[in-house]
Amino acid sequence: MxxxxxxxxxxxxxxxxxxxxxxxxxxxxxxxxxxxxxxxxxxxxxxxxxxxxxxxxxxxSFTGDGERDGTSVGFDNYVTLFTDPLFRTALRNVGLLVLLLPVAVAIPGLLATFLYLRVPGHRIYRGVYFFPAVLSPVIVGAIFNLLLAFDGPLNRLLGGLGIGPVDWLGDPGVAIFAVIGVHVWATFGMALVVFLAGFATLDSTLLDAARVDGASFAQTVRHVIVPSLTRTIQFVFVTTMIGMLTSMFGLLYVMTSGGPEGSTYLPEYYVWIQQGQMNQPALASAASTALFAIMLVVGLAQISILRRATGRED
Known part of the structure; x- marks a missing residue:
């Protein structure tokens, strides 16, 4: 059974x-x-x-233009590119952007810190600071063309202070700084929002501990805020640099058109000139490739430097 x-x-x-x-x-x-x-x-x-x-x-970018259209030319386009004075000027201006990048990142970072600490009127400031980011670059360029004109309001203000007029957009040594300054003013609102999002993840007890220990504002920023927002700072550095290299065409076209004497050329504007006006698409492709390589190298270098500065290797 x-x-x-x-x-x-x-x-x-x-x-x-x-x-x-x-x-x-x-x-x-x-x-x-x-x-x-x-x-x-x-x-x-x-x-x-x-x-x-x-x-x-x-x-x-390894093919030819004009009579050699479609044929392989090796590195001829790159040789032409780096012997062109306008492209070399564009590269020098890229170096200037890299040098000014910490300022372009520090401005929204400090403003976001003040907003996070709820300075009086912080709600109004938040809207005012972000407002330029919603304006078209063409509108911004047209507005600052009027403000920075040789006989414009800014020079009249400087004249009232006893300072001689400055040819903001006509002096080759000044025009690029004017355009970069306008770009920073018009775009730092986006970086400000990113920093505020980063502050939302910040442990407030660290700030309380620093306040109890008697840390100054500069010490709090250096030893508490910066290490806690490493990822946010890296992101803002990279995106700000990319924006400077790829989003200034509208301002350049409206404010200076690459002048005076080609002093405000950037690789992006150079690509447009070669493609749209000179009818040299292969040379424009070589310039675009060089611009991509520049952005890649600068971005990786920034991330490496920031990791070493903050002592993080992850």
Missing amino acids: TAPTLSSAGPAAAGPARTVRRPARAGSRAERLAPLVLLAPALLIIVGLRLWPLVLGVNF
């Missing part, structure tokens, strides 16, 4: 066990495939609209 009972119970026990394992294997396979399925559209967009055009552009 016992043996038949055991033999009949054996298959019955084995059946449910096999039924349970199959859904488990199917479920684990679906869990492994789910991230790939969700990432596939984004990967296709990045590859199809970013990486593939980049590869095509780099390949096109």
